Amino acid sequence: MERTFxxxxxxxxxxxxxxxxxxxxxxxxFLLIAMKLMSIDRTLAERHYGEHREKPFFGxxxxxxxxxxxxxxxxxxxxxxxxxxxxxxxxxxxxxxxGTIRADFALDISSNxxxxxDSLESAQREIGLFFDGAQPPGLLFxxxxxxxxxxxxx
Ligand code: GTP
Ligand code: MG
Numbered sequence: 001m002e003r004t005f006x007x008x009x010x011x012x013x014x015x016x017x018x019x020x021x022x023x024x025x026x027x028x029x030f031l032l033i034a035m036k037l038m039s040i041d042r043t044l045a046e047r048h049y050g051e052h053r054e055k056p057f058f059g060x061x062x063x064x065x066x067x068x069x070x071x072x073x074x075x076x077x078x079x080x081x082x083x084x085x086x087x088x089x090x091x092x093x094x095x096x097x098x099g100t101i102r103a104d105f106a107l108d109i110s111s112n113x114x115x116x117x118d119s120l121e122s123a124q125r126e127i128g129l130f131f132d133g134a135q136p137p138g139l140l141f142x143x144x145x146x147x148x149x150x151x152x153x154x
Pocket of ligand 1: 057060061090091109110111112114115116117118138
């Protein structure tokens, strides 16, 4: 079963939207595998969004991601990566379809509430960045049902 990395960004945490976002993923039928509230340093933010390093908005993006706590999650389900992106909606909330998280909760492209991995490679890389094997077991919300590592996509 596929897994994806989803993160409530600092604007979503500050506005008290973790519960609403988790509810949407649960209602859709995804299984919550791991979840933690954490701060991100600039090094982790720059690695997470490394593909955008040359973009004009990169500095602003890193400033934003490090401006407060985030809620990092791993969700599992059929076609989890594409299905999660469907729930999240288009990058620009102004262009997102009604009923998606970004359309319903956000106005601005630079504060768009939630992140979702965009490919299998990104999902594996991002899960590894945020939930590496060195984490104490207590931080993991749910053990993998088959005993596999949290970082293993299967
Ligand atoms: P993430 O799930 O956060 O990765 O968003 P995405 O996959 O929908 O979009 P993308 O990876 O292309 O961009 C990453 C983030 O950079 C977006 O979520 C936006 O917050 C920000 N971003 C993307 N394009 C622009 C832009 O043209 N201007 C500004 N200011 N921010 C942008
Ligand atoms: Mg992206």
